[in-house]
Structure formats: structure tokens, C-alpha cells
Amino acid sequence: MLDFFTIFSKGGLVLWCFQGVRGPAATAPVNALIRSVLLQERGGNNSFTHEALTLKYKLDNQFELVFVVGFQKILTLTYVDKLIDDVHKEFRDKYRNEFQQKGALGLLNGTFDFKDDFMRLLRDAEESSKVRAPTVMKTFEQSLKSQKTVKCMIETRGEKPKEKVKNKKNKGSKKDGTEAVAAPSKASAGDKQLSAAGDKEELTKDEILQKNREEFFRRHMKAGEKSRSPKPDAQKEKGKKPRVWDLGNSNAKVLDYSNSATNGSVEACPVEEFDPDMALGDKNREPGRLYDLEYESDEEAEEEKVVQNPSKPSVKKGGLGGMFGMLKGLVGSKSLTREDMDPVLEKMKDHLIAKNVAAEIAVQLCESVAKKLEGKVMGTFTTVTSTVKQALQEALVQILQPQRRVDVLRDVMDAQRHRRPYVVTFCGVNGTFLICCHLQISFWLIENGFSVLIAACDTFRAGAVEQLRTHTRRLNALHPPESHGGRTMVQLYEKGYGKDAAGIAMEAISYARNQGFDVVLVDTAGRMQDNAPLMTALAKLIAVNAPDLVLFVGEALVGNEAVDQLVKFNKALADHSMAQTPRLIDGIVLTKFDTIDDKVGAAISMTYITSKPIVFVGTGQTYCDLRSLNAKAVVAALMKA
Numbered sequence: 121m122l123d124f125f126t127i128f129s130k131g132g133l134v135l136w137c138f139q140g141v142r143g144p145a146a147t148a149p150v151n152a153l154i155r156s157v158l159l160q161e162r163g164g165n166n167s168f169t170h171e172a173l174t175l176k177y178k179l180d181n182q183f184e185l186v187f188v189v190g191f192q193k194i195l196t197l198t199y200v201d202k203l204i205d206d207v208h209k210e211f212r213d214k215y216r217n218e219f220q221q222k223g224a225l226g227l228l229n230g231t232f233d234f235k236d237d238f239m240r241l242l243r244d245a246e247e248s249s250k251v252r253a254p255t256v257m258k259t260f261e262q263s264l265k266s267q268k269t270v271k272c273m274i275e276t277r278g279e280k281p282k283e284k285v286k287n288k289k290n291k292g293s294k295k296d297g298t299e300a301v302a303a304p305s306k307a308s309a310g311d312k313q314l315s316a317a318g319d320k321e322e323l324t325k326d327e328i329l330q331k332n333r334e335e336f337f338r339r340h341m342k343a344g345e346k347s348r349s350p351k352p353d354a355q356k357e358k359g360k361k362p363r364v365w366d367l368g369n370s371n372a373k374v375l376d377y378s379n380s381a382t383n384g385s386v387e388a389c390p391v392e393e394f395d396p397d398m399a400l401g402d403k404n405r406e407p408g409r410l411y412d413l414e415y416e417s418d419e420e421a422e423e424e425k426v427v428q429n430p431s432k433p434s435v436k437k438g439g440l441g442g443m444f445g446m447l448k449g450l451v452g453s454k455s456l457t458r459e460d461m462d463p464v465l466e467k468m469k470d471h472l473i474a475k476n477v478a479a480e481i482a483v484q485l486c487e488s489v490a491k492k493l494e495g496k497v498m499g500t501f502t503t504v505t506s507t508v509k510q511a512l513q514e515a516l517v518q519i520l521q522p523q524r525r526v527d528v529l530r531d532v533m534d535a536q537r538h539r540r541p542y543v544v545t546f547c548g549v550n551g552t553f554l555i556c557c558h559l560q561i562s563f564w565l566i567e568n569g570f571s572v573l574i575a576a577c578d579t580f581r582a583g584a585v586e587q588l589r590t591h592t593r594r595l596n597a598l599h600p601p602e603s604h605g606g607r608t609m610v611q612l613y614e615k616g617y618g619k620d621a622a623g624i625a626m627e628a629i630s631y632a633r634n635q636g637f638d639v640v641l642v643d644t645a646g647r648m649q650d651n652a653p654l655m656t657a658l659a660k661l662i663a664v665n666a667p668d669l670v671l672f673v674g675e676a677l678v679g680n681e682a683v684d685q686l687v688k689f690n691k692a693l694a695d696h697s698m699a700q701t702p703r704l705i706d707g708i709v710l711t712k713f714d715t716i717d718d719k720v721g722a723a724i725s726m727t728y729i730t731s732k733p734i735v736f737v738g739t740g741q742t743y744c745d746l747r748s749l750n751a752k753a754v755v756a757a758l759m760k761a
Contacts, residue, residue: 122197123173123190125238126150127211130158130184136211136232149173149190155523158186160731161515163488169193178204180212181496182455183219187211199245206241408567412750413713413737455497456504461490464508475758476721478680481728489515513755516724520751522733526707531668532570532639541573541632543640543665545625546709547658548673549685550646553711555584556741557673558643559591561709563743566599566609570638575628576614577621577661578645585614588643598743611637621645622661629665642667649688659696662703671735672705674726675712682725690730705730711738714745718757723749 124146125138137146149170157168157177168175174193179186187208191197211234260266465486472482489511498507528544535542544561548554562572574592578584592612599609613628625642632640644661647654662670672689674682686705694702708726716722723734734749 121191121195122200122242123192125187125189125207127185127187127207127232127234130186135185136234138235138238146188146190149175150188153177153188156731159518160523161488161492161518162484162728163491165484165487166491176200176204178208179491179494180208181492181494183212185211199249202248203242203245206245207238210237210241408564408569410564410736410746410748413739413747413753414750455495456493456507458490458494460504461493461508464505465490468508468512471761472721472724472758474719476677476679476716476719476725477758478683478721478725478729480680480683481725485512485515485724485728509759513759516755516758517751519724519728520734520749520754522727523731524733526669526733526735528565528669528735529568532565535668536638541629541637541640542669543629543642543667544669544671545642545644545662545665545667546671546673547644547689547705548646549648552646552673552675553738553741554578554646554673555587555591555643557709557711557736557738557746558641559595560738560743560746561736562610562641563595563598564746565639566595569604571607571636572610572639572641573628573632573635573637574610574612575625575640575642576612577624577628578643579615579617579619579621579624580645582617584643584645585617588612589614595743621657622664625661625665649685649692652692655689655692656696659693659702662693663697663699666703670703670706671709672707672732673709673711674722676710676716676720676722677712678722679725682722683729686726686730705732707733707735709736709738710734710749713737713747714739718760720754720757723754724758 122138122140124140126134126146127136128134128150139146152170153168153175157163163179166176166178168177172192172194173190175188175190177186177188187204189200189204191200211232214234214237215232468489469482469486472485473479477485489508492515493507493511528542532542546554546558558574562574565572574588576585576588589612592610595610596608601608613624613631615624615627621644628642629640631637642661642665644658645654647658649655672686674685678685686708690704693704697703708730710723710726713720726732727734737747737749739745739747
């Protein structure tokens with residue numbers, strides 16, 4: 121049984137609605153469909169689930185209409201697809217003249233009495249699903265086995281069954297090839313034997329006997345040489361010796377920093393000498409400003425080349441052929457069909473995959489564009505390729521622009537008004553520059569006047585605490601307390617290795633609240649998405665401490681792996697969380713963006729699969745190599761040929 125069926129325009133005007141059961145109105149699920157699918161260009165699948173309902177929809181791009189049907193997701197209604205197609209066709213045909221003549225005024229002032237027609241179509245669709253006759257089993261006479269004779273089933277010894285011969289067609293073809301190659305060699309061997317036989321007839325018996333003996337001894341000597349095995353080398357000493365580095369220290373106690381309880385205080389940590397210009401990178405930057413990601417397209421250079429050579433004659437292809445070739449591919453005031461778009465969409469899909477977009481996401485994007493354009497009337501002198509490309513660009517920009525923008529500085533100031541620290545937790549897989557982006561964000565917050573406490577919750581990887589300790593000293597050297605009224609701008613909270621990360625994070629948040637720190641950045645160990653114990657520990661840390669922002673750190677080099685990582689991270693956080701509404705990933709930090717040139721597809725894959733924004737982009741390893749995402753620049757790089 122249907123819960124509702126509604127027809128509305130893309131402008132939001134409801135033309136007709138059917139309520140099948142008593143209960144809440146269809147407003148909430150339809151609004152969720154509009155926000156999550158239609159506005160976000162995620163129309164690759166015509167089905168959408170909202171709470172206990174399943175919604176199926178169909179777009180009419182010619183008259184800008186949307187048809188939506190909703191039913192309980194526990195039901196399996198096989199006639200829904202047929203019903204929505206029949207209603208779409210009937211409604212269009214009935215009110216076509218009104219839409220064409222009156223346009224938008226026809227939608228505002230028109231009366232759409234469609235209940236009787238809808239009930240008739242609903243009955244027909246329900247009856248058609250019941251009328252389907254059950255599948256009847258074949259009789260023995262109709263089967264292939266009845267056509268076989270007894271003779272063909274008898275197998276003689278030494279003869280291979282026919283089925284096995286069929287299954288080994290490839291092997292047979294290989295054997296035929298080898299036999300063809302071997303045939304001339306056998307022929308040549310036969311020729312040699314014949315020539316040898318002719319030589320033997322000319323020789324005397326003693327000479328033939330002597331020659332056979334020499335050949336016999338020669339064969340045995342070769343066989344003896346082959347059977348001799350080379351002398352075994354001297355046995356290597358078992359076990360591995362530890363490598364001793366030239367600049368290393370053999371005393372392990374000198375390298376042991378785990379007993380230090382300084383918590384990164386400036387007094388206890390010696391200030392080391394380093395080059396500030398190397399750590400900062402760009403000298404001409406504005407302190408505290410987060411620059412947008414930039415991409416230089418080649419379109420302007422191409423336009424300049426065209427302007428510089430205006431007198432270059434165009435190549436004509438004979439008579440009217442040039443004119444018709446120029447008009448080739450133009451639509452000319454006709455509605456687009458799927459057959460028109462399929463070749464272009466296939467090329468677009470391959471182009472997206474080549475740009476590092478996950479294959480599954482590329483297929484869904486092209487399917488969404490096809491549904492958006494199918495049936496749409498195009499203007500004269502407009503090519504299918506340019507139309508599809510423009511629609512795809514708009515869809516990509518819409519995907520990269522999030523539903524809710526994450527403004528970290530605004531949220532930190534809001535937490536300051538409530539006299540509490542703003543807590544950010546970082547998570548991700550191994551090798552994605554977790555600590556690097558962690559320190560870049562710390563430096564950016566310090567330059568905006570916020571004090572930062574770094575919680576060293578990576579108690580697994582050797583050297584993680586020492587690495588954070590070194591960078592804390594460097595950040596304090598760049599922003600000494602004297603420049604901030606005697607206030608320490610960054611401090612490290614550490615408890616060594618092998619401890620519970622969730623407990624360390626809780627103590628760090630409490631310490632930051634007592635000491636008046638503005639932001640707490642929780643550093644966690646990198647982990648693979650398939651490691652259940654580590655994912656359980658991460659879910660526990662997030663559930664216990666309830667951070668304000670959970671950022672997933674991913675690298676821009678991955679393709680299909682990006683989808684797998686984010687899906688499994690979110691699934692693990694949901695499965696291992698004890699809360700009724702589990703806390704999932706809130707945003708993404710994309711690192712190694714300077715290594716991919718124009719293969720920026722990972723940004724599309726990550727935002728499409730999670731609907732979460734890319735908050736920061738890492739473009740290097742200095743403290744200043746942090747950018748905000750520019751959606752238009754990323755799409756320009758993605759669409760570059």
C-alpha cells in the first residue's frame with residue numbers, strides 16, 4: 121500500500137498529492153529528498169530512504185516536474201516503477217497544452233483534477249503484478265537431456281569426454297599453435313636423418329662404428345656435466361645482526377624520553393635552533409589568513425594563441441561539407457534523449473576515472489546528469505557535448521559545496537563565550553600526514569590569536585610523542601610568550617606510550633579547561649579501516665570525549681580506496697559506539713594536494729560518499745601550506761582535458 125504520491129514543480133509548487141494512509145504528511149520525507157538528492161546532484165539512483173519510508177521519484181525535465189511516490193521500506197511493491205511511469209505519461213498528456221500555452225501561470229492558476237485517473241492507474245498496476253502467471257517447470261521432453269542418445273553418453277577408454285574438450289578450447293588453440301611451430305622443426309629433423317642415412321651408406325662399416333662410438337661417448341659426457349651440481353657456497357651465519365648507524369648512539373638510555381613528565385612546558389623544553397623561513401615557507405603571506413586553493417587553467421593561453429593568429433586560413437573539406445561538418449552534433453530545439461547523451465557520457469565517465477574519481481562515483485555522477493537532462497528541450501546551435509559538460513560541471517560544483525559550512529574560527533569564538541575549550545579530534549589511515557596537518561592547523565589557530573593544547577593520544581607509534589614535542593618547541597619559538605603578553609600559545613599534553621588514548625584525551629580536555637586553553641587538538645594513531653580493535657578504540661575515544669569536530673585526514677592520491685576508507689570509518693564508528701545516535705565524521709582534511717597535478721578526483725569521491733565538506737587542504741609540509749577548498753578551481757582542474 122502506498123503512503124503518498126505527489127507531483128510538484130522544480131520551483132517547489134505542489135500540483136497534486138495523494139495520501140494513501142492516515143498519518144504524518146509527506147512534507148518531511150519529500151523535503152529530505154529535495155535537500156539530500158535533488159539539490160546535491162545525487163540523482164544516480166531513483167530510490168531514496170528516509171527513516172521508515174522508501175521514496176522513488178522521476179524527473180520531467182521538459183516541463184520541470186517531479187513525481188514522487190512513498191511507501192514503507194519493509195514492503196516489496198513490484199508495481200511502483202510501472203505506476204510512476206504510467207502516471208508521468210498520463211499527467212503529461214492530459215495537461216500538456218496547459219503547460220505549453222500558459223507556462224508558469226498555468227502552474228499557479230491551474231486546477232489539476234487527477235484523482236480518478238490516478239486510482240485507475242493504481243488499480244491497473246496492482247492487477248498487472250497479480251496477473252503474472254507462475255513459472256512452469258519444463259517437462260523431460262522439453263529439456264536438452266531428452267535429445268541425447270545413449271550412444272553419445274557412452275565413454276570409451278582413452279577417449280576424452282566432449283564436455284571436457286569444449287572447456288579446453290583455449291588450451292587446444294595453444295596446442296595447435298605449438299604444433300604448427302613444431303611441424304617445421306620435425307620436418308627439418310627428418311631431413312637431417314635422411315641426409316645422415318645417405319652419408320652412412322657412403323661410409324664403410326668400421327668408420328660408421330667409430331662414428332657411433334664417438335657420438336655415444338659425447339652424449340654421456342654431456343649428461344654427466346648436467347647431473348653435476350655446483351658446489352654449495354659457504355653457509356651463511358644464522359640470525360640477523362642489528363645495523364649500527366654512523367651517527368647513532370648505542371646507549372638506549374640516551375634515546376629514552378618516555379619518563380619525561382614535562383607536558384611540553386616551555387621552561388623544561390630547551391629551545392632548539394632552526395631556520396624559521398624554512399618552516400614558514402611563503403614570506404609574503406598575510407598572518408592568520410587561510411588562502412583559497414588556486415588552479416591556473418590553460419584556457420586564457422589558448423585564447424591568446426587564437427588572437428595572435430587571426431589570419432590563419434581555415435581548412436575546408438570541400439563545398440558544403442565544411443558547413444554540414446560545422447553543424448554536426450547540434451541539437452536544434454529538440455528534446456534530448458538517452459541515445460544522444462550516451463556516447464558523451466561514456467567519454468565523461470572515462471575522463472573522470474582517469475582523473476582519480478572512484479569508478480562507482482563516476483558512474484553515479486553520469487547517471488545523475490543523464491536523468492537531469494533527459495527530455496530537456498535545448499536551444500538552437502547548442503551541441504550535446506557542451507550541454508552535458510556544462511551540466512556535469514554544475515553538478516560537481518554543487519557536490520563540493522557542502523550543505524553546512526564548517527567555520528572553525530566562528531565555532532572557537534562561540535566556545536570561548538561559554539568558557540570551554542573547542543575540541544577537535546583527528547583520525548585517518550597510516551601515512552596520510554596526520555601530524556603534519558595537525559601542526560599546520562595549530563599554527564593557523566595560533567596566528568589567529570587562539571591558544572592550543574595538543575593531546576598526544578598516539579601511544580602506539582614509536583617516536584610520535586617526541587615528534588610532537590619537537591614541533592611544539594618550534595611553534596613556541598615562532599610565537600614566543602613575550603609576543604602574546606606572557607601567554608604560552610601552544611603546549612603538549614603527553615603521558616607516554618602504551619596508555620589508554622581515550623583517558624589521555626579526557627585528562628587533556630580537563631587540563632585545558634582549568635588552564636584556559638582555547639582549542640584542544642587530539643592527535644590519534646593512524647589505523648587501517650579493517651583493523652577492528654583499533655577502530656573500537658577510536659570509537660571509544662570519540663564517544664567518551666564528545667569532541668566538537670571530528671576530522672578525517674585522507675590523502676589526495678587515492679582513488680577507489682577513498683570510498684572504502686570513509687565508508688568503513690563511518691561504519692566502524694557507528695557499530696562500536698554505545699550511544700543511540702553515534703558520532704560520525706564531521707569533515708575532511710585532504711593532504712598531499714601538491715603531488716597530484718590535475719588528478720583531483722579524490723575530493724569528489726570523498727565529498728560525494730559522505731556529504732561532508734572538505735574543511736582544509738594540505739599543499740605541502742611547511743606550517744603555512746594549509747588552504748581552504750575552492751570548488752570552482754577543483755572542478756576546472758577536473759574537467760581539464
